[in-house]
Every structure is written in structure tokens, then in C-alpha cells.
Amino acid sequence: MPKIVDPEQRRRHIVAAVFRVIARDGAAHASLRSIAAEAELATGSVRHYCGSRQEIREMALEELTRGFEARFRGHLEDLEAVRAGTLSRRNLLTRMLEEFLPLDRARRDEAAVWLEFSVAARTDEEFAPYVARLRRGMHEVIERVLAGAARSGVLRDGIDEDVEADRLAALLDGLTLRCLEAGGLSTDRARVALGRHLDQLLRPGAD
Secondary structure, three states, X not given: OOOOOOXXXXXXXXXXXXXXXXXXXXXXXXXHHHHHHHHOXXXXXXXXXXXXXXXXXXHHHHHHHHHHHHHHHHOHHHHHHHHHOOXXXXXXXHXXXXXXXXXXXXXXXXXXXXXXXXXXXXXXXXXXXHHHHHHHHHHHHHHHHHHHHHHOOOEOOOOOHHHHHHHHHHHHHHHHHHHHXXXXXXXXXXXXXXXXXXXXXXXXXXX
16 A cells, blocks of 8 residues: 655655755755755655745745744743742743754754845845744744843843843844854853843842
């Protein structure tokens, strides 16, 4: 009997291959042939399940959004730990903001893909709406993190949340870029830099 293939599972397998190709070789090299080779599938199979090269790139951007949103939702469970007193608010804020940084292989590949697409969006109008939407979503998360800190009383007095959201976004972008550079910033130093910035935003001894 022919093997039954789950179309959604196959599409996710192909998108994972797209991430690996782009993270390793750049968006310009993410052709149907290279994606098929990475996924160990025939080119026709990739086209059948995912469509054109443009549709595959759009799927990759959608997967970036889903991946981040899933990890961020996972931190909602941490709120119970904060209420129970087993996790400090500062640690929760740190965990949420660290989701933007390439601190492990999965997030490093995501960050590389995001960077490639961001660069491509400057000259390719087809990328621009997807990149803009993802950028807005990331900024909204940062705004929510700061608003939560303000409500819980751990944010310093006089903090302009709008300005600080922009500063945090710029810091996270810069740390991500430095981490992705060959011989660049280590994950430990990225964490320290983020922690020092939080020292400026949070009350001394904030828990």
C-alpha cells in the first residue's frame, strides 16, 4: 500500500529545511532545488505540498511568527509561579525578553532567517508586509512586558514606556546581530548586556 503522508506534517518538514538552508547559506540560495535536497525530497514533492518559491518563503515567515508566539504563550504558565512566589518578576521579564535572542540552535536559526528576510524586504516589496507584521508583533510583546512591569510596581519611577520599548527593541536587535556574527558575542555576554539594561529599568531589589 502507498505510504500515507500527513500534508501539514510534510509542509512543516519542508519549512524546517527552508530555515536550515537560509540560516546556513542565505535567502538567495533558498531555491526549490536546494530546499528539496535539504528536505531529502524530490523538487516536485516540495512544489506539490508548498507551492512556489514565493509561497514557501511566506510559509517560513508564518512559521517564524508561530514559533515565537508559541514560546511566548508558554511563559503565561510562569505567571502562576510568580503569584506563588517561586519565580521573581525580574526572572519572568528576563525569560520573556530572552526569547528574542539567539541563545540556542532553534532561536539562532530563526534569528538568521529573520535577518535575511529583513534585508530582503528593503528591495523586495513582496517581503515587506510580512516583515512589517512580524516587527509589529515583536514590538507589541516588548510593550506588554514593560506594561506588566509597571503594573506590578517593579519599573522605576519616571520611565517613559514608549521610549524604553524602542530602546529595548534596538538593544535586542543589536545583540542578535552581534551573536550571529562569526566570532561574535557569546550567549553569556548577551545575557549580561540584557541584564545590565534591565538594571536601569527596574527598581533596585525588584523581585
